[in-house]
Amino acid sequence: MTKTAVVIGSGIVGLCSALRLAQAGWRVRIADPRAPGEGCSAGNPGGVSVSSILPAAAPGVVKKVPGWLLDPEGPLSIRPTYLPRLAPWLVRFLRASSPDRYRQGMENLYALTRTAQGAWIDLLASIGETQTLRRDGHLIVYRSREQFDVETASWQRRQKLGLNIEEIDTDDLAALVPALSAEYRLARKVLDNGWLVDPLAVCRSIAAQLAARGAAFERQAVQDLAVDASGRPRLTVGGREIAADLVVLAAGAWSARLARRVGDKVALQPERGYSVTWDKPGFSVPMPVFSPSEKIMAGPTRGGIRFAGTAEFTGFDSPPNWKRAEALERLGRRMFPGLTKEIAGERWIGLRPSTPDGLPVLGPSRSSDRIIHAFGHGHVGVTTAAVTADIVRALAERASPTIDLAPYDPGRFSSTLG
Template identity: 35%
Template sequence: MENEIKPVDVTVIGAGIIGISCALQLQKKGYSVRVVDRLPPGEGASYGNAGIFAECGCVPVNLPGFAWQIPKLMLDPLGPLSIPGNYMLKAAPWGLSFVWNSRRSKFEKVADGLSALLKDATRLHLEQAREAGAEQWLSASPYYYLYRDRAHFQGDRVAWEARRKRGIRYDELENEQVQAAEPAVSSEFNFMASLHNHGFARNPEQLVKALAQSFTDKGGEILLRDVRDIELLDSKPRALITHKERLPIDKLVVAAGVWSRQLVAKLDRSVPLQSERGYHIEVSAPGIELNNPIMFAEGKLVATPMTGGIRFAGLVEFGGLEAEPNERFASRLLHHAKKLFPAIDTREYREWMGHRPSLPDSLPVIDRSPNHDSVYYAFGHQHMGLTLGPRTGQLVAELLSTGATAESGIDLSPYRLSRF
């Protein structure tokens, strides 16, 4: 079987937005590339995200003082955070590190690290989609943060000060301006921050599939394989062991989301990569119009107009990779959907749960392996995976081809694997 597999320059593990973007950018630089994943392109976390190109995402979830909010968030039956009792001990080390990273000095460094990656994210998405003939699946747009009133907006002043400091621009809309922008929004909500230079995917799954199609049309290869192990010979990675065969490798990019953890442990070290289980419902016949994506600040969820209806995405559950989806979360999302849009018809909707790959300092790993010159890492993008697909692909392609990132001008030191 091995003789039937042609050699390629680079093998990418992962067919989500990160892996496919890496493959496209490497292909542009002249490399022959193979993508390997157990699922077809765009069917993991890339399928069910909120679809936002969130250049404003330089503010990590663990703001200074976050630790004091955890009990309230967990006790709220409609809140955005859940940790099942049988998973608390497993989640504790990651959670303690997450809280430790919320101190002010660390927060500023993390925000700077995210900001450097997020700059021009929408432009990079539009360029990548245009080159791939996938423009129909995404749009440039404002991105709204919705509050009850100005006082509630000012209650988030730490986050907004951090955004302003890093060049994020927005307009403030109040009262009738909110209704003029989004007539379906409840009159209970009278303040919106309208962020400039954002955008969204109208169907994240189809966007990734269109990018993948462009990749294969240009000679790239996608194999549906479950990678079980990495074969080392003389301490060097030589092949992927899959459920079907042995795949010889030359250079390797690990972009397998939360499943990167076991591969990195084999090649380098244990990393505190945790699944943040996220949920969405997509209301297929809502009976209302939503013009642009809205972040519902109070409920910590996003409403996005999609090709299949209106998607309500968000929530965080720490429950590992094996547990069944929490059925109560659909009810939470439905509650918030009706609160936001009183006239919405929620009789027809689909549910989804997926795994955000998250590290406790909220920064991804984008790096060359400390132990293997032929191995590169691109994982741990938490809530910013879709947003950072093209940028990550660009950085990995630069790093692999030149050993540096002079072209993009981004210092990779905040994203090194060695920080763990």
């Protein structure tokens, strides 16, 4: 008898998970009111960033919180009116910033990211999309030796974990990225990193493969999630009740409400991100370029360039603060003076699912191992989507995942110290 699975969420994590389940013989249904990939993937710069393993909750971060409240255009801001609702999450965030928890968080993130390129290569090969992933690395660029040296210790920690880093001097940087402002004097090239040239197109390709395998797409929201007396998941979708042998909750920032319905109280906040994309910037960049001083990523897209790097905690329903997108435009033009002032880029906003410790919620629900949580990936959703899909498939098939899932356990927030 064919096993049935419902994947809640058609973002890149949900789609990759659905594909791996379908390939393992499950009859899959995907439930999401939006079209495949039209959440965070639509405006993501596409980085498959093995090196993105530094949790935002870093030692000393408590000193930065007042500045976040006062700077509405900074790289990370908190709207004061939202602070009362954010407070419990923020307390956990600050607790996660101790040196020991920060170090452990870095190792736990690397456990997920270190195999990201290989997982993406395998998944994309399975659908004939091998040219979608580029493996030319990322550049981290600096204006001065002082800025470069400030980050040396953090990169040395990552090198000890196994990352391959190459230092780039001024002349080589100018030759490698001619369009980059001459203000930038030094760089580090992260050889392990890569990028998807069009994350939305990848989502649509995966969705097409799923449809070809007979998967059904429900363009409806899931109103309820429960477990019946036999331990089987039951969902309410568009007013209809559906039973399934397996449910994968991968609804991104919207996952917490449904997790609570099955007894899993997770600390999750919607973290609003902005990006600006130029389809025809007049120049090209050979790989993603990140400037730590501005906290901005410039990612090459199909013939264009996308700038991203801002985060805002303001809840689900507040209106966009387009000044943050304007700030990205200004920083983008500073990085790449060839961007014309007369033509503005296409602006985008989306909601990342953010946990206080920076780790995803990944593993079975406490109410049933037939409900698998796969959300909360924050800034590494694209990076770890294929890795997560392999873990979901292993859990669904009652096999052992390749990594220890204890650090990502949904129940880790049940403690007041979680």
